[in-house]
Amino acid sequence: MLRLSLLLVLLMGCLGMGKSSIFNTEPYVDTVVDEKGKRLLADTSRHWRDFTELTHRRIARELDGARPPGVDTWNIHWASTINTIKNKTENAEKYINYIIVMRRNEGLPELVNLEPPQ
Numbered sequence: 001m002l003r004l005s006l007l008l009v010l011l012m013g014c015l016g017m018g019k020s021s022i023f024n025t026e027p028y029v030d031t032v033v034d035e036k037g038k039r040l041l042a043d044t045s046r047h048w049r050d051f052t053e054l055t056h057r058r059i060a061r062e063l064d065g066a067r068p069p070g071v072d073t074w075n076i077h078w079a080s081t082i083n084t085i086k087n088k089t090e091n092a093e094k095y096i097n098y099i100i101v102m103r104r105n106e107g108l109p110e111l112v113n114l115e116p117p118q
Contacts, residue, residue, distance in 0.1 A: 030042035034090070040089055041089045051095060056102070059106055063108070075112060078103070078111050079111060082111075
């Protein structure tokens with residue numbers, strides 16, 4: 001009886017986990033293939049929501065004077081982020097412009113040593 005109860009608790013927990021359920025077959029990351037055959041992160045509403053939330057958290061940390069994750073300066077962080085977006089995201093210019101505009105709106109310094117979006 002105890003085993004059945006534990007199994008029931010486990011299954012109910014898994015069913016109640018929403019998107020992280022073991023029964024969810026929706027892909028965690030949506031991708032597309034560009035005209036050159038390169039796989040890119042798809043520009044979906046879920047990706048955009050996650051991206052904007054993360055961007056706002058990072059900008060808030062920058063405004064608070066916190067150190068950027070894994071690098072010495074926020075300029076290096078944003079340049080690296082932008083470079084990754086350029087190479088791995090569908091509609092990259094939309095995401096890059098969002099970073100630049102949101103940082104400007106908060107009065108943060110302009111980013112330097114960025115390559116223009118392609």
